[in-house]
Amino acid sequence: MIREQYGIQRVEAAFMAVDEINRNPDLLPNITLGIEIRDSCWYSSIALEQSLEFIRDALSDSDSCGGSGGHDDSRGFIRPNRTKNIVGVVGPGSSAVTIQVQNLLQLFNIPQVGYSATSLDLSDKSRFSDFLRVVPSDYYQAQVMVDIVHYYNWTYVSTVYTDGNYGQSGMTAFKELAEESNICIAEEEEVLSNAEDHAFDDVIKNLMEAEQANVVICFCEGMTVRNLYRAAQRNNVTSRFLFIGSDGWADRTDVVDGLEEIFIGGISVKIKSPYVKDFDKYYFALRPMQNLRNPWFEEFWQHKFNCSLPVKETLAGLPPCTGDESLSERYYQDTKMSFVMKAVYTMAHGLHNLQRAVCGPVKGICPGMLPINGSQFRF
Missing domain, CATH: 3.40.50.2300 (Response regulator)
Structure with missing residues (x-):
């Protein structure tokens, strides 16, 4: 089951934040920020497997296959088709899984920004030097x-x-x-x-x-x-x-x-999280035929509205989707929405400050920035 809160909405919030950053001429000028999203399923073992996968892809010296992008449905994540410069990692959601992932990422000096992990242990900089979060412990x-x-x-x-x-x-x-x-x-x-x-x-x-x-x-x-x-x-x-x-x-x-x-x-007890009004307009406009960058969206749509999309195998006993379905129906915004977006923005500002410190007046990526080193980030 693909959840709307704690799932699809957080994916779309991250996409929306990256879109906003790339439209902003004053943030990361001449640099296009990309995003690759993996599903940890809230399990440490799966999160570690996914982390190893994208680290391997980042360290690869040659293209894995032709084309501009794709995803592997059997593993539930977007698979890159070419080598990419990993800036950092946002998430995962739980403290236990975040700690396991951070133990791996810091071996490669990959910075990590948590949007939901609140464990007191993560405040220990002697253990988690490349970790930052946007929520209190x-x-x-x-x-x-x-x-x-x-x-x-x-x-x-x-x-x-x-x-x-x-x-x-x-x-x-x-x-x-x-x-x-x-x-x-x-x-x-x-x-x-x-x-x-x-x-x-x-x-x-x-x-x-x-x-x-x-x-x-x-x-x-x-x-x-x-x-x-x-x-x-x-x-x-x-x-x-x-x-x-x-x-x-x-x-x-x-x-x-x-x-x-x-x-x-x-x-x-709840950590205060402001309502993200702009997200509603963005989210309600999404349609499965156009939202191709989210590999989970079509399946989510069919389950939410209890219907079958025409391009998919007809789900047993379900009527075809009419096209009149609206995500505003039974809508409840994920309460950690603002934290997800803030974490993405934090990563972008860290990279922006690193670029200015290393490259000086030169806009875009300069040789001194690569490979990205989390210890050089300026949050």
């Missing part, structure tokens, strides 16, 4: 959660976190700050986001053992929160706990889908 989320607990004079809480870098580093920050505020922790639970139902049932039962701790701090990925609420529902204790969640839950509609009533009363 989890330390600040943890501080907000402690402030909420302190404001309501709750001094005895339980905690749950997703097993992985995001949950572990966030909860470590929360516990340190909670201790400074004299907040005691009754139960501490760790669970995999994709664990079986019985594992989440065990978490709920363990939380219930702390009879005086009704507030649960959850530094969790979205599906962890959803599975916790489902476990509370199975055990008939939906009114027993007040969950305070991090941005892994926040305003994700897929987390609460079908469980809206039992989520009432919960609190989640």
Whole structure:
């Protein structure tokens, strides 16, 4: 399934940002910025495979095949047909996957800008020297959660976190700050986001053992929160706990889908992200026959509107698309849209400043810029 939020919209936001940059005569003059997008599927192993693929392509001395471009549908990404100068990498979305990718990229001094990875570990410049992000670290989320607990004079809480870098580093920050505020922790639970139902049932039962701790701090990925609420529902204790969640839950509609009533009363922290008005006009004008640079768009279109495109094999039982479909239907803008665009712009400004520092008055790419070295970037 190709998701609209957390997927297609972020791809199109990156395309839109690159288009704007290339139209701006004052940003990277005489340099055309390109973009190659890979699907990590939110898995570290796939993200590393994709990263190795484009690094290999960048280091290749000869054209891999003729033509100006193409993509390999079986692997789900746009495949370059000629050697390109890699400026840097934007993303991926999650902290755990970002850390794995950064460990690889820094071997080649390839700069990386994160648009969503908030792990406190990524602030360690001794480990991640070529990493920059446009969102604050989890330390600040943890501080907000402690402030909420302190404001309501709750001094005895339980905690749950997703097993992985995001949950572990966030909860470590929360516990340190909670201790400074004299907040005691009754139960501490760790669970995999994709664990079986019985594992989440065990978490709920363990939380219930702390009879005086009704507030649960959850530094969790979205599906962890959803599975916790489902476990509370199975055990008939939906009114027993007040969950305070991090941005892994926040305003994700897929987390609460079908469980809206039992989520009432919960609190989640969200990083402020302004609405990108210009994106709506751009996005609503997209059509599958014209939007050929996005290899996932046709499949997404068919699933969103439950129809078959004429140039594709007719999907079983689905009527043909009429051409009257509109992306404005059931539209909800991805809340990290502005971060994606800001990350692309950050990379462009870093390259712009590098070009000015190395090339002086010469416009365009000069020999001193190549190969691109992340340590020379001027963000």
